[in-house]
Amino acid sequence: MTRGAAEWSSEPYFLNNVALGVCVVIGVLVFGAMFIAMFRFRKSRGAVAEKWSHNTTLEIVWTTIPVIILIVLAYLATGGLRTFADTTGSEMTVKVTGYQWKWRYDYVDYKGKAIDKVGFMSKLDRESDETRQLNSGLDPNAVKVDGYNTYLINVDKPLVVPVGTKIRFVITAGDVIHSWWVPALGWKMDAIPGIVNAAWTNIKEPGEYRGQCAELCGQDHGFMPIVVKAVPKAEFEQWLAEQQAQATQPAPAAPAAASTAPAPATAQASDAPVSQGHQG
């Protein structure tokens, strides 16, 4: 499991390692005893079966010791849950909406100020999409960005967020249930129509963090990746200002980004084939 790149993402990583260690130790003891038994108490080695069939002291011991181990694990895990549930004190809010089969990101507020009209659809990049067609004849190994294979884990327009900022995500869906999962952030959260879930992150290092939809959502469930591009605060503020300027200017003034075809608000309805408008 990845340690992740966010403030909280070390929690599952740490718990995973502790629990795995506990399991390995118990496993070595139990399986060790079993293998010793299998070699020592073979009929072919002249072993004669003993008659005893219980031992109360032993049974109490191996009921009590696991309970103690579990209490320790439960204590550690409860700490992680409590910090994850605390979404207070966030400096920024992003609304994530799952659709079949793409994500929509809307910037709700930043540093206490509401943001208007900054939001876009984010879907599988064209190169992956062409390669993944049945018998396309294209090689998944050839789908690369900067020498890094991005087959099925790249999008046309990533979610841009600042580092060192506690970001609150509000997560919902427009049609069926999806789940928003970026392993580097340390969690996934289901995107459910009619329900708004909250989660938070605070990314430490700039970079591109990739994930995928984690709840079966139909035929293209495997083809709606997530890319979170974390940038320094100043760069983010500049990007946000550009987006806001574009959104408030009249439409013809934004030809520069035409190649990546950002989805304007009007495109949303036609892009979502099965959206029946029963959101929220």
Next chain:
Amino acid sequence: MAHAATHDHHDDHHGAPKNFFVRWCMSTNHKDIGTLYLVFSLLMFFIGGSFAMVIRAELFKPGMQLVQPYFFNEMTTMHALVMIFGAVMPAFVGLGNWMIPLMIGAPDMALPRMNNLSFWILPFAFALLLSTLFLPGGGPAGGWTMYPPLSLQGDSVAYVVFAVHLMGISSIMGAINIIATILNMRAPGMDLLKMPVFVWSWLITAFLLIAVMPVLAGAVTMLLTDKYFGTSFFNAAGGGDPVLFQHIFWFFGHPEVYIMILPAFGLVSEIIPTFARKPIFGYKAMVFAIASIAFLSFIVWAHHMFAVGLPLGGEIFFMYATMLIAVPTGVKVFNWVSTMWGGSMTFETPMLFAVAFVILFTIGGFSGLMLALAPADFQYHDSYFVVAHFHYVLVTGAIFAIIAATYYWLPKWTGHMYSETWGKIHFWNSVIWVNVLFFPQHFLGLAGMPRRIPDYNVAFANFNMISSIGGFLFGASQLIFLGVIVHAVWFSKKKAADRVWEGAKGLEWTVPSPAPYHTFDVPPVIHDDELAHGHVED
């Protein structure tokens, strides 16, 4: 003893009807119905297995080579439904049918006509379910969990719902029959605490079935009316709640998981003492552990839903309750090991599968403990780690126990010994390839591969290819199993003794091999030393 009068080695089916249709379709005989269940289960095991082969073939390497994504989803959905409701559950009912009357000294099941009905519903249920693959619109593709709104987008909702209803009716009738048999039909002297652990495990499982199958029926009926009658149980736009379905489904679903493992615990608890030639360690603790696992199964359902946005209190409660299950499960594993300790062991095929069960099921239990830790589950959830976890408990758990039991009782059923050599070849192939198949899936999940996807980034390519190779060879190994069974039933020349295994104890070994068509017409006189648990102290 009572059967001595009808003791006849040359007539396999003393008193069985000669007409094929009358014998098999109209049967009220627990042995014949048990055989029908087991044959049906084996057929479904291969059908469900062929779906798994399609899945592993498409996942063999990155890129889409064989099937469309929608068909891939149909395969994952059908694989689960067929394996759970068609292979594992009927196999346990078949083993229960065959063995419970023999183990408690009863002449038959308590309700023989209902027994016939509960089996003969199943072929129709699965014909209905499998026919959807050939209909316009295709089969169900929303996962076996049938989460709305996705599951309601399919055209096969009505077929699936009615098939599930039929399976549920069948299971409930089977469970009623087993409870009635165990509580009313025990031979005089067969006290509850002298019963074999397998009988105990089925008694408890049957109560679980009766408790939760109606809950599933209710959930899928609400799906049906949401789809066709305009209700909004799970439709947010109409004031419903998609998460409500998950709560109801998993209130059924988690006990269901234990319905598929508790009888396996019972089977292994019969086999290990036989080949260790030593009584089961802590008989009462074993029975209480099964009962407490069954109780806990009702209060842990939301651990399947840690990522739906439960409130903090809910997450903490379900996490603690889930972790508690590790205690009785640990007791069982420790007791199996203690049963082996100080024994005089031989390793025939049933014992090999039982030993593999203990080790590999425990590995599945370890990953289960890790999954119980909610913050870690935020990463594991819906990843291949989960796929690895439940295949360890279901394939190397439930199915290995069923295979072990088949080898264990096959000589009693057929009157012939199976080929020990081929049984061992089957075992070693199964145990090696099943680990090649499922162990790498832990790594895939930890590396971030979601489950139920038909294609993946090249970073996941190597482990997927290893897993697929293991899958193909594990699948092929099961053809050996089929061959061993066919050989033992029709071709084996080696007669089985009445007490097939040297260390075998219990009433089923006091009747001839093959077991005559009717046994225990007169209740047997029970000698405690003939029973596996005749001398339970304290």
